[in-house]
């Protein structure tokens with residue numbers, strides 16, 4: 417296993433977790449519940465961590481994460497083919513691989 421991402425903001429780590437799972441990469445949390453232990457150990461040690469289970473997924477996972485982080489503020493988009501919601505990080509639908517299309521909302 418390799419550490420792929422860690423951040424003090426659990427929401428960001430959770431978001432990264434969802435994105436990687438949707439991309440078919442198997443990941444696991446570490447320290448998911450450690451924040452309840454703050455006071456005993458330094459906050460830095462309690463950051464949730466995201467690990468890729470299969471080392472061969474590491475480079476792809478890193479690319480997905482970096483793409484996702486650069487698009488953090490972009491809105492989700494809805495696939496025109498299957499109506500699945502896609503994270504802004506995706507350029508094609510995670511479900512049916514259709515090209516992203518600008519929608520008129």
Ligand SMILES: [Zn+2]
Nearest residue numbers: 495498509512
């Ligand atoms: Zn689709």
